[in-house]
Amino acid sequence: MITDIIPIIMIFFVFFAIIGIVFYFKNNSGDKPAKKKDRKTLLKEATRKLAHNPRDPEALLILADIYYNENNFDKAMQTYRILLDLCATHPTLDQGVINFRYGMCAYNQDSIEVAYKSLLFSWSMDKENYELNSTLGKIEFKLKKYDKAASLLKKCVEQKPLDVMNRKYLGLSYFKLRDYKLAYPQLLKATEADYNDKEIVFNFAKCCQKVNKTDRALKLFTGLRQDNVWGPNAALFAGSINSSQRNYDNAIVDFEVGLRHNSIASDIKIEMHYRLALVFAKTGQHDESITHLKKVNALSPSYKDVPVLLNRFKELSTNKNLGIYLHSQTSEFVNLCKNIISAVFSKSSIKITDIVQGNSDYVEIVAEVKNRKWEDIILFKFIRTEGSVGELVIRELHTRLKDTRAGRGFCFNCGDYSDGAKSFVEARLIDLIDKEKLLKYLNKIG
Template sequence: MIPIIPVLVVIILLSLVVLILIMASQKEETRTKEPKKHKKNRSKEAVIRDATRRLSQNPKDPEALLALGDIYYQDQVWDKALKIYETLVELCATNPDLDEYEINCRYGMSALKLGLQDQAYKGLVIARSLQQNNFEVNYNLGYLEFLRKNYEKAVQLLQQARTQDPEHAPTLRYLGHALFKLHRYREALVFLRKAVDLIPEDKESLYTMGECYYELGQVEQAIKIFTHLRPDPSLGPTASLFAGTIHMNQHQYPKAIMDFEIGLKHENIKIEIQAELKYRLALAYLKQQEIGRALTILKELQNSYQNYKDVPTLIAKYQELNSNKNLQIYLMAPTGDFVTLCRKVVLSFFPKARVKITNIAVNKNEWADILAEVDTPKWADVVMFRFIRNQGVVGELTVRDFHAHLKEVKAGKGYCLSAGTFSDEAKKFVEARLIDLYEKNQLSKILESVDASVSAIPL
């Protein structure tokens, strides 16, 4: 029988030998791997040293330049790559063995990465003249044409790039923007939608989509986009301005006011956008007959931007209106309120007289004709009033029309009141006729006192 102890000793010794062999093998493998990595690094370093040495002897050594340029280009050391390929571009003219396409392409791309657009354009144009079916060249040259505002060329190049890579979002983006610049709004929308689907955070493309919808008359889609973009820190002010302008055009003044106010809450707004937001906000308040608020904004605007548009004129005009409530109604109120005020003027026009209004006729929102029977202690007659809302110059034709109307209703006297002035021809026309003309200053005085006097008139 084999003794147990010697067998155990043999087994233990064999296990130790196997363990030592495994550890030695792993150590050897590690040593084998490490030199490969170092060898690779040393290889690149050796190439750089060798190329640098050769270039110190001959600065235009093509092999050394190509080796060094390839390393810098692959490692994205763009400034050094640009210098290398700039030299190689010059050598292409005298060395037919050089790959002129690749050298110009890499020269252009290195310049583009450094923001040197003119140099990038030069290199990529030459590269494309040698090979026209490279996506990278077509896209980047199309992008540069877009920056140079050559939109037709940009569209051609980007269309070709799109056929090579239909899902490349930047290609779709700039193709859409270029078509928008060319006023080809329907085509632009197709590519902008795809670009935004691929990159939802591309707010500029979304904004341009809104502009396309607006230009195509699809204002509901446009307003949705601009409303969505109002909170954006960058595009918010202009989106608010656009949204507010659309609401103004739709006579939705409270919504327009909200849009403009949201736009003005942003920080670091461009001066011209801030001024326009304030200006249109003031106009919206005027449409709402909130003259006090409008004046406050207009005066702020005048202090910041001297003589912006017609701000001085608006301030002068509405300061007077703000102090004369009836003049506000006369010029700005709905037709019903305007006619009610005109009735009050007629009833208070002749002191101590009994006045009976027999007819009221309104011509759109331009003027109102009121016929009345007037009975005073000294005389009685039928008179007609024409109240003209226009603040400009009233010409002879309007006065002639009033005179003809007087004859039709057989009125003995006519009174023509305007919020503006009368032309010289109009004044000459009434000289020999029973028509009195009242210009703005006289009308303002009448309107200031009309409420107090009306309360004392027997009806």
């Protein structure tokens, strides 16, 4: 029995011995991969070759690649420049790669035109290089070739969706092309990925405004008001939105925050003073309006309609009732209109039967007026404008006279009336009250 097992043991012993010998010779044979040369060795070899031939392409390529990988773009660029000159006489040199790296060196040193030329050549030979497409796309954006930038960066975003910078410039390219629907999702994702990039946030806010997401835009602009770089612009946008929504107190805060910045572009500063003056006028603070308009005039004489506004607001600051007529809240305006009616018919009994408010632009009041000699229903229309009222408005007033069964109508305006309007009322019981007559009644009220 034991004698039968011995041959089997001997076979296993021989088998494992052979395997051990094979592994020993394999590991000690000449098939081992060559050890990668370190930087010192490569530099030594390149220097030795260049001592014999300063334009040795192999040695120059070693040096250029070392500089490039170490982000020493100045030296790398100089070396790749020599290699580009050698490409014509050394076909083994890869022109596409050398142009790509030369272009990347130039890009990292802000030599955009040089980078663009080399990268464009490299792109003609390799359109699938992600880093090349990404860099070239950003250069196209800086050169304001937004359609080309969008085409290149769209491809990059599809390849690497998490690269925030590609999304940023893709979104900005669409925004510059006024394709706000395409810009919105790109800038949204870029903002969510890096809220600390205030340039993205600011442009995303502008995009929100373009796609009618005004509340979100206002929130973003408001959050940026204190930023040293984007703050003044953001404050201007926030104040403009609040002003258009008639949130005048918020608008005043926005503009004042923006103007507190130490560094503000001249055009932004002028526009903020101008808009702040208009908001103060809307709230009846005409002295404040005049102060800011004077600052605009000092920075930019004859800016927009500032000279005209200065004269107007000076008049309003001395005539409180005129300011209320033009710029007060609707409730205060209606009360003033009632007082004007009392001033027109100071010796009559007046009973107001209906008031119609047309937003904040005008108000219509129907009143029963009685005195010892006569009584009648009269329709009063008060228009809050300093412009010229045309014939169409007066025709509408005439129609309203019939609807309300009024025997007479008055139209008050802080401007004047067109020739057509004046001609229309010649044979009708409608009195046109222009600014000169209106001021007399306002002064009479006191």
